[in-house]
Amino acid sequence: MVLYRKYRPQNFGQVIGQNFIIQTLQGEIKFNRLSHAYLFAGPRGLGKTTVARILAKAVNCPNLDIKKEIEPCNQCSICQEITSGSSLNLIEIDGASNRGINEIRELKEKVRFPPPTGKKKVFIIDEVHMLTTEAFNALLKTLEEPPEFAIFILATTEPHQLPETIISRCQRFDFKKVKAEEIINRLKMIVKEEKREVDNKVLEQIAFHSEGCVRDAESLLGQILSLSEGKITLDEASLVFPSENLDLLIEFSHLILEKKTSLAIKKINQIMEEGIDLDQFRENLLEFLRKILLLKQGVDLNNFNWSDAEMAKIKNLIKSVEINEIIEIIEEFLKIPDFSRYSPVPQLPFELCLLKLGAAPAYRQADNR
Structure with missing residues (x-):
């Protein structure tokens, strides 16, 4: 069951x-x-x-x-x-x-x-x-x-x-979404009842990926428990978690911010050729940029689950970007689903988005008018 x-x-x-x-x-x-x-x-x-x-x-x-x-x-x-x-x-x-x-x-x-x-x-x-x-x-x-x-x-x-x-x-x-702490406590109860061992970091990741949905958290836990009879570590559980691929997100963000539009478009096509779901990549990018925006504003939610090495790369990115630039990128990528419904080419809405972000400010102002 x-x-x-x-x-x-x-x-x-x-x-x-x-x-x-x-x-x-x-x-x-x-x-x-x-x-x-x-x-x-x-x-x-x-x-x-x-x-x-x-x-x-x-x-x-x-x-x-x-x-x-x-x-x-x-x-x-x-x-x-x-x-x-x-x-x-x-x-x-x-x-x-x-x-x-x-x-x-x-x-x-x-x-x-x-x-x-x-x-x-x-x-x-x-x-x-x-x-x-x-x-x-x-x-x-x-x-x-x-x-x-x-x-x-x-x-x-x-x-x-x-x-x-x-x-x-x-x-x-x-009904409101449930806090991560409450979800983690419930998952601990289930793990105990199942007589299993799961690393706390795994439970934290489950709570994060469930986005406040208890049923999703329990379903994800069930998938992870099926991986092994022994203690489940974060490395094993990563096989089940949706891949965020932080290095890719950082690299792609740098390409956008540095106006390297041709390389960014090439990267999008490479991502698709490698079988990465573009919609999932967009969602991961938006979540990543949200965190960058909050950190730039001085808001630390203490639940980003980044290693020290990853945090060092992210701090370097934060230094090179202004808040209005992050907001502009987020706004443009939020529009992609509206165009995706009508596009016969999956990567076309992404390419148009990147071209617009890489255009001169005067062009963007004229386009907004």
């Missing part, structure tokens, strides 16, 4: 990085102030569906004691059925593949009948932003007059695509 499924939180206390949401939901359960509809919004892999399932257990668990900790027991038949996905009290719908009005009409039929056991019937609609306009209109009527026993939980990564009429009828919670 993959790690993120094996270690999926089964109670509120196991969810990390969403303290405000958890405390609010527990308070609503304790004081019987549950909403009939919730909107869980935020990036992927932060626990929206997981928290929805835990809420479904908590509102139906016969052993939950509001005088104590507000947690499902995970021992009763209702909790176990929800955990296994066989409960009639919990109905989950994937909005991406069930997006039409007919599916919502079927849902409305199911809403009419009370739960066979427990107090509440919980309906989770994942990726709800994928529903059609007609489906949203049908759902709206259900949200306006739901039966007392029904709770709707709408989960989405794109809340701006939802009609305002839907949003206004839900209690909204925005």
